[in-house]
Amino acid sequence: MNEITVKFTLNGEEVSISAPPYFTLLRLLRERLGLTGAKPGCERGECGACTVLLDGEPVTSCLVLVPQVEGRRVDTIEGLSDGDHLHPLQQAFIDESAVQCGYCIPGMIISAKSLLDNNDSPTRDEIKRAISGNICRCTGYVKIIRAVEVAAERMREDEI
Amino acid sequence: MKFNYQRVNTVSEALEALSGNNETRKILAGGTDLLVMIQEHLISPGELLDISGIEELKEIGEDDGMIRLGALVTHGRIADSPLLREKALPLVESCGEVGSPQIRNLGTIGGNLVMASPSGDSIPALYVLGAEVILASNEGERSIPIEEFLIGVKKSAIRSDELLVAVIFPGMGADDRGFFRKLGQRKALAISKVSTAAIVSLRDGVIASARIALGAVATTVIRTPRTESFLVGQPLTPEVISEAARLCSEESRAITDIRSNAAYRDEMAGLLLSRGLAEIAEEN
Numbered sequence A: 001m002n003e004i005t006v007k008f009t010l011n012g013e014e015v016s017i018s019a020p021p022y023f024t025l026l027r028l029l030r031e032r033l034g035l036t037g038a039k040p041g042c043e044r045g046e047c048g049a050c051t052v053l054l055d056g057e058p059v060t061s062c063l064v065l066v067p068q069v070e071g072r073r074v075d076t077i078e079g080l081s082d083g084d085h086l087h088p089l090q091q092a093f094i095d096e097s098a099v100q101c102g103y104c105i106p107g108m109i110i111s112a113k114s115l116l117d118n119n120d121s122p123t124r125d126e127i128k129r130a131i132s133g134n135i136c137r138c139t140g141y142v143k144i145i146r147a148v149e150v151a152a153e154r155m156r157e158d159e160i
Numbered sequence B: 001m002k003f004n005y006q007r008v009n010t011v012s013e014a015l016e017a018l019s020g021n022n023e024t025r026k027i028l029a030g031g032t033d034l035l036v037m038i039q040e041h042l043i044s045p046g047e048l049l050d051i052s053g054i055e056e057l058k059e060i061g062e063d064d065g066m067i068r069l070g071a072l073v074t075h076g077r078i079a080d081s082p083l084l085r086e087k088a089l090p091l092v093e094s095c096g097e098v099g100s101p102q103i104r105n106l107g108t109i110g111g112n113l114v115m116a117s118p119s120g121d122s123i124p125a126l127y128v129l130g131a132e133v134i135l136a137s138n139e140g141e142r143s144i145p146i147e148e149f150l151i152g153v154k155k156s157a158i159r160s161d162e163l164l165v166a167v168i169f170p171g172m173g174a175d176d177r178g179f180f181r182k183l184g185q186r187k188a189l190a191i192s193k194v195s196t197a198a199i200v201s202l203r204d205g206v207i208a209s210a211r212i213a214l215g216a217v218a219t220t221v222i223r224t225p226r227t228e229s230f231l232v233g234q235p236l237t238p239e240v241i242s243e244a245a246r247l248c249s250e251e252s253r254a255i256t257d258i259r260s261n262a263a264y265r266d267e268m269a270g271l272l273l274s275r276g277l278a279e280i281a282e283e284n
């Protein structure tokens, strides 16, 4: 089948790339753009391992088709660090030992980032709700929630 | 996953495309049901007609007390809308419990209606709000009450040449109180085993009218007319609430399936009603 070309903003940079229209955004990122941070888990919208930001909102990239990203903004885990410094969320996940196998973490951090972008001091319940679409089979979530709290604290301190 | 793909940017383009006969074509909105069904090989459409870019279907509007939601309004936008929190609380609460944040950012109200699942979470709320569904085709528009739109398990009254363009309902008045409660296997990412939506109108502490709808208990969403008429003229006392819960469980007539069994569902339908009513009683 004919491929189509889409133009969109990926981690702040304009990209133009071709793929079959039935490719998901997840496949486009992994197979055509070499960005393997977003992970394929269930490919049914249930696990959240493939979560990316679409126009700033978290979505499961396994349920978005390539032509649907035309003209839009996509942010993935690869865009979080500035090259020298990790994003406070990434650093907090390391410091709080919130990572075990790591498979869920890119999606988890993207969901947490969308929360902190809109709310600089979330409650524990707000954190739980924000990551409720991200399943972790290893950690039991306690350290993940703590890491998000630590990141929020540090980001608030940096603001001052 | 393989199919032909066509994108339309306006309603008239969509209706034009739909007027051509094509047995294997499917409309794509948020894709949270359709793409999952394709992934699971439950269906294999030859062509997807992508309507997700039609801006005119993304509006939330109010005109003379009537609320109009475009078909492509997402669950997330409904859950976050201050207007709807004031005028359609049961809908705000139900859309806020769909799937997960990611699913709520993609899934649309139109898709939830056309899927016509008995456990579609927006549907009980739309029943108690007295909603009508607006369907458009090249021949014009028609509007049908939600009870007539949903005709069975995953069956709706939409024709293959039609597009669901909007759902409309009167906004709740100053005396109206409402809620939605659902019970699933876990808090997030769980299909309802049973859900209850209700709106009661309270005047001087007495119920002037009541509308109750149960989701996931029968082949379509059902109303509970005996419980509703029992409530009218009563104050919201603990005794009245527990009698309403008992009647509601009786009227639920639930089915048994993989997610739950009939007796449990009946009992929980009543319990969800009593919890919602008790909260309203507390706040008034």
Ligand SMILES: Cc1cc2nc3c(=O)[nH]c(=O)nc-3n(C[C@H](O)[C@H](O)[C@H](O)COP(=O)(O)OP(=O)(O)OC[C@H]3O[C@@H](n4cnc5c(N)ncnc54)[C@H](O)[C@@H]3O)c2cc1C
Pocket (backbone or CB within 6 Å): A044, A045, A046, B026, B027, B028, B029, B030, B031, B032, B033, B034, B035, B036, B071, B072, B097, B098, B099, B100, B103, B106, B107, B108, B109, B110, B111, B112, B113, B114, B115, B119, B120, B121, B122, B158, B162, B163, B164, B165, B189, B190, B191, B192
């Ligand atoms: C992980 C997960 C969790 C979920 N949890 C819930 C839940 O808790 N509660 C719940 O109710 N649902 C849930 N769903 C189901 C789904 O998200 C909703 O039903 C959603 O509202 C579907 O909307 P959509 O825009 O994604 O529809 P799509 O998948 O795009 O379409 C669904 C169907 O409707 C048709 N259609 C869509 N829009 C129109 C239109 N305007 N006119 C005519 N036909 C149209 C399509 O052709 C298709 O047949 C879940 C799904 C997933 C993947």
Ligand code: FES
Pocket (backbone or CB within 6 Å): A039, A040, A041, A042, A043, A044, A045, A046, A047, A048, A049, A050, A051, A060, A061, A062, A063
């Ligand atoms: S891979 Fe997308 S949600 Fe699981």
Ligand code: FES
Pocket (backbone or CB within 6 Å): A098, A099, A100, A101, A102, A103, A104, A105, A135, A136, A137, A138, A139
């Ligand atoms: S760290 Fe292994 S799934 Fe979360």
